[in-house]
Amino acid sequence: QKEVEQDPGPLSVPEGAIVSLNCTYSNSAFQYFMWYRQYSRKGPELLMYTYSSGNKEDGRFTAQVDKSSKYISLFIRDSQPSDSATYLCARDAFFSGGYNKLIFGAGTRLAVHP
Amino acid sequence: DTAVSQTPKYLVTQMGNDKSIKCEQNLGHDTMYWYKQDSKKFLKIMFSYNNKELIINETVPNRFSPKSPDKAHLNLHINSLELGDSAVYFCASSQEGIYEQFFGPGTRLTVL
Numbered sequence: 001q002k003e004v005e006q007d008p009g010p011l012s013v014p015e016g017a018i019v020s021l022n023c024t025y026s027n028s029a030f031q032y033f034m035w036y037r038q039y040s041r042k043g044p045e046l047l048m049y050t051y052s053s054g055n056k057e058d059g060r061f062t063a064q065v066d067k068s069s070k071y072i073s074l075f076i077r078d079s080q081p082s083d084s085a086t087y088l089c090a091r092d093a094f095f096s097g098g099y100n101k102l103i104f105g106a107g108t109r110l111a112v113h114p
Numbered sequence: 115d116t117a118v119s120q121t122p123k124y125l126v127t128q129m130g131n132d133k134s135i136k137c138e139q140n141l142g143h144d145t146m147y148w149y150k151q152d153s154k155k156f157l158k159i160m161f162s163y164n165n166k167e168l169i170i171n172e173t174v175p176n177r178f179s180p181k182s183p184d185k186a187h188l189n190l191h192i193n194s195l196e197l198g199d200s201a202v203y204f205c206a207s208s209q210e211g212i213y214e215q216f217f218g219p220g221t222r223l224t225v226l
Contacts, residue, residue, distance in 0.1 A: 008154065032213050043118070043204055043217030044157065086155055092213055099145070099169050100213060101162060107155040 003027060006089055006105030015114050019076040023089035023105045026070065032092040033065050035074045038107065039085045047087070048074070079112045086110070117141050118218035120205050126224045127195055134191045135221045137205030145169075146188040147206040147215065148180060157204070163188055164210060195225045 006023045013019055021035075031052050036044035048063040050056045056063045064073040072089050086107040092100050118139045127133055139146065147170075148160040162170035163182040177193045188205060205218040 034213065038155075041220075043206075043219050045217065046214050049213060088155075088157060099162065099164060099210070101147075101159050101170055102213070102215060104157040107157070109155070 003093075003103045004089060004091060004105040006108055008106050008108060010109040010111055012111045012113065013079055015079060015081060015112055017079050017112070019074075019079050019083070019110060019112075021074040021076075021087050021089075021108050021110070023072040024070055025072065025091055033063070033072050034090040034092075034102070035061075035063055035072075036088040036090060036104075037085045038088060044088055076110075079110075081112050081114055084111050118205055118207055118216050120203075120218040120221050122221060123219065124222050124224075126226065128226055129195055129197060131195050132191065132193045133195060133223070134189055135203055135205075135223075137188045137190075137218055139186055139205075139207040139216070139218075141207055141209075141216060143207040143209050143216070144185050145208050145210050146182065146185070147208075148188065148190050149204040149206060149217075151202045151204060151220070153201070161188075161190075192223075195223075197225050199223060200225045 004025045034049040035047045037047045038044040050063045053067045060077045062075040086109045088107040089105040090102045145164045147162045151157045160174045161180045166182045179191045182188045202220045204220045206215040208215040
């Protein structure tokens with residue numbers, strides 16, 4: 001079982017739609033959850049991160065963590081064609097010496113069409 | 115200003131060859147990483163260095179040898195390339211204790 005499960009899509013929505021992207025994770029000991037956005041032929045860039053449970057909002061984007069169900073969600077309101085990308089969820093994993101590494105999901109490919 | 119840069123951007127080579135990829139970051143970070151992204155977009159960590167010291171080695175074949183000459187540079191040398199090594203390799207960096215990692219543009223390696 002992968003540590004972070006994510007539906008690879010593709011997900012195709014019309015412009016203006018509300019998009020819901022989801023991940024599940026298997027180990028509840030972790031605190032930081034992140035969403036990275038990756039445009040085609042580019043490196044991933046951090047979109048949002050949340051600590052522990054709850055919601056975090058940034059403009060049209062809302063990240064949500066439900067630790068009881070081990071569910072991570074990213075909502076995009078009023079989706080735009082420029083939101084077309086692959087969205088990768090990630091969680092932290094502590095490493096010896098106090099270092100951390102990130103465990104990524106497989107990524108969901110989103111296409112927003114005009 | 116490029117934060118994390120990688121060279122080359124594309125690399126096409128024959129099976130059995132040896133090749134290197136270079137990474138440089140100008141963010142002043144002290145931790146750098148190599149990731150491998152396969153054709154299904156799955157991004158998996160390979161190595162991490164902190165201040166030139168190897169801190170993470172994720173069961174990568176020993177044909178892969180990273181090297182960090184200083185904390186701004188992290189190179190990856192691959193011996194005896196195999197077809198399964200074809201992927202996009204990303205370099206990333208972060209400040210110690212901070213979870214955000216900044217990624218380079220990737221090196222697309224194709225082994226024929």
